[in-house]
Structures are given as structure tokens and as C-alpha cells.
Amino acid sequence: MSLTCPLCQGALSAVDNGVACPAGHRFDRARQGYLNLLPVQHKNSRDPGDNAAMVEARRRFLDGGHYAPLARRLAELAAGYAPARWLDIGCGEGYYSAQLADALPAADGYALDISREAIKRGCKRSPQLTWLVASMARVPLADASCQLLASVFSPLDWQEAKRLLAPGGGLLRMGPSREHLMQLRQKLYDEVRDYDEQKHLELIPAGMRLAHSETLSFALQLSSSEARADLLAMTPHGWRASAERRAAVIAEPLEVTVAIRYDWIERTGH
Numbered sequence: 001m002s003l004t005c006p007l008c009q010g011a012l013s014a015v016d017n018g019v020a021c022p023a024g025h026r027f028d029r030a031r032q033g034y035l036n037l038l039p040v041q042h043k044n045s046r047d048p049g050d051n052a053a054m055v056e057a058r059r060r061f062l063d064g065g066h067y068a069p070l071a072r073r074l075a076e077l078a079a080g081y082a083p084a085r086w087l088d089i090g091c092g093e094g095y096y097s098a099q100l101a102d103a104l105p106a107a108d109g110y111a112l113d114i115s116r117e118a119i120k121r122g123c124k125r126s127p128q129l130t131w132l133v134a135s136m137a138r139v140p141l142a143d144a145s146c147q148l149l150a151s152v153f154s155p156l157d158w159q160e161a162k163r164l165l166a167p168g169g170g171l172l173r174m175g176p177s178r179e180h181l182m183q184l185r186q187k188l189y190d191e192v193r194d195y196d197e198q199k200h201l202e203l204i205p206a207g208m209r210l211a212h213s214e215t216l217s218f219a220l221q222l223s224s225s226e227a228r229a230d231l232l233a234m235t236p237h238g239w240r241a242s243a244e245r246r247a248a249v250i251a252e253p254l255e256v257t258v259a260i261r262y263d264w265i266e267r268t269g270h
């Protein structure tokens with residue numbers, strides 16, 4: 001186990017139905033199997049992260065297979081890097097984490113999110129992973145303990161990512177490219193904001209460098225109103241766009257471009 005105490009950073013080891021550090025801080029395992037390593041004093045709100053409605057919308061949409069090619073490519077890329085230990089940061093309800101676990105059967109896998117609603121559902125997908133309710137700003141894993149970090153459609157704390165990575169390891173980031181969901185955005189807004197798909201590259205800290213990038217795009221037919229409603233509910237468009245425009249999107253079949261960028265950002269060792 002490579003877990004560290006969120007209160008004092010001491011090494012955590014397994015105790016009866018939970019984990020504990022040498023200083024005596026103890027964290028119980030929840031009934032569903034996850035560990036809650038988010039102490040109340042590190043919470044900014046009572047229920048941080050995505051709420052149950054968002055998590056459910058994402059779970060239904062992803063289980064509908066609409067983004068299956070994206071997960072397949074993520075898993076293929078991860079398998080190519082053959083990490084001994086990996087962590088999915090901001091894993092949501094674990095759709096991508098579960099496919100990473102299948103592609104990396106011999107590796108020690110972790111999936112982390114600040115949303116308890118998300119992690120509760122994740123546990124069911126892949127009981128062999130260590131599921132953590134924790135903050136990406138204070139990841140309860142030791143320095144240089146991971147060879148691969150996944151960050152899928154999530155915010156990221158770059159300094160934490162760097163701290164967690166072993167030299168030669170890397171961050172596999174998946175995020176929208178300029179054309180992603182363009183037709184949807186055109187229906188929702190009078191002026192479609194240009195999305196700078198390279199913005200995150202400016203945040204790469206010293207000691208990490210971009211080693212590989214690629215884009216995967218395909219046309220997606222959204223023929224059911226439930227899928228269109230779920231796609232809105234799982235993205236910021238669900239609250240950003242007007243109710244009228246959202247209703248219009250849900251009313252009619254839609255073809256959208258899915259265009260996702262994959263970046264592999266390596267830890268160089270200095």
C-alpha cells in the first residue's frame with residue numbers, strides 16, 4: 001500500500017475495516033468499499049464535487065456507449081506505458097477508471113474523486129481498485145509513487161501531479177479539442193466561445209514535458225432525448241445555457257462531433 005495520512009502524511013497501513021497511520025489517525029472503509037480520506041477540515045463545502053444528479057447523468061450517458069471509442073483509446077495508451085502503479089485523478093463515477101483497470105490487470109490501481117456520490121458508484125464497477133474520496137490538491141499517496149496518472153475531463157493540480165509521479169512516469173490527460181460538441185454549442189449559444197485546446201500546456205511545471213499528443217474525433221448520433229438531456233446535465237452547458245435553448249436541444253435528434261485531445265506529459269526527473 002502506498003497511501004499516506006491526509007492529516008500528517010505518515011504511511012497508512014491496513015487495520016480492521018480501514019487504514020491507520022503511526023500517529024493514530026484512523027479512517028474506516030465505507031460499506032461500499034471505498035476509503036474516505038477527505039478530513040472535514042479540508043472540505044470547502046458539505047458535499048464537494050459533482051452532485052448525485054450530475055453523476056447519474058454521466059453514468060447513464062457513458063454506459064450508453066457514446067464515448068466508448070474515447071475510453072478504448074485511453075486504455076490502449078495506458079497499457080502501452082505499462083505502469084506498476086497508477087491513479088485516476090477526478091475519476092467521477094469510474095467509467096474510464098474501470099477500463100484502465102481492465103487494460104492494466106497486473107498494476108496497482110487507484111481512483112480518486114472529491115465527490116462521495118461519484119466514488120460510491122465507482123466501487124461497483126471495479127472492486128479490485130482502491131477507491132478514494134479525497135482532494136486532488138492533497139492526494140493521499142506518497143511522493144514519486146505512480147508511473148501513470150490519468151486526468152479525464154477534470155481539473156488538475158499540476159504540482160500534486162508532479163509530486164506523485166516517479167521519474168519517467170507521466171500524466172495521461174484527456175480533454176476537449178476545439179471542435180468538441182461544436183454543433184451542440186452552436187445550438188445553445190448565439191456566440192460560440194473559441195476554446196483554446198492548448199491552454200493547459202502553459203501550466204506544465206518545470207520537471208515535466210509534453211512527450212506525445214493526438215486527437216480522436218468521430219461523429220456521434222444522439223437519437224434519444226434521454227442521451228441529449230444527460231449530455232447537457234453532465235457538462236457545464238446544463239446550467240450555462242438558457243432553459244429554452246436546452247429544451248430545444250433535447251427535443252430533436254442531433255449529430256455532434258466528438259473531438260478529444262490526448263496528451264502524455266512526462267516527469268523528466270529534475
Ligand SMILES: C[S@@+](CC[C@H](N)C(=O)[O-])C[C@H]1O[C@@H](n2cnc3c(N)ncnc32)[C@H](O)[C@@H]1O
Pocket residue numbers: 048049050058089090091092093094095096112113114115118134135136137151152153154155
Ligand atoms: C467533469 S468530471 C469528470 C469525471 C470523469 N473523469 C469522467 O470523465 O467521467 C470532473 C470530476 O472532478 C471532480 N473534482 C472536482 N474538484 C475536485 C477536487 N478538488 N479533487 C478531486 N476531484 C475533484 C468532480 O467531483 C468530478 O467528478
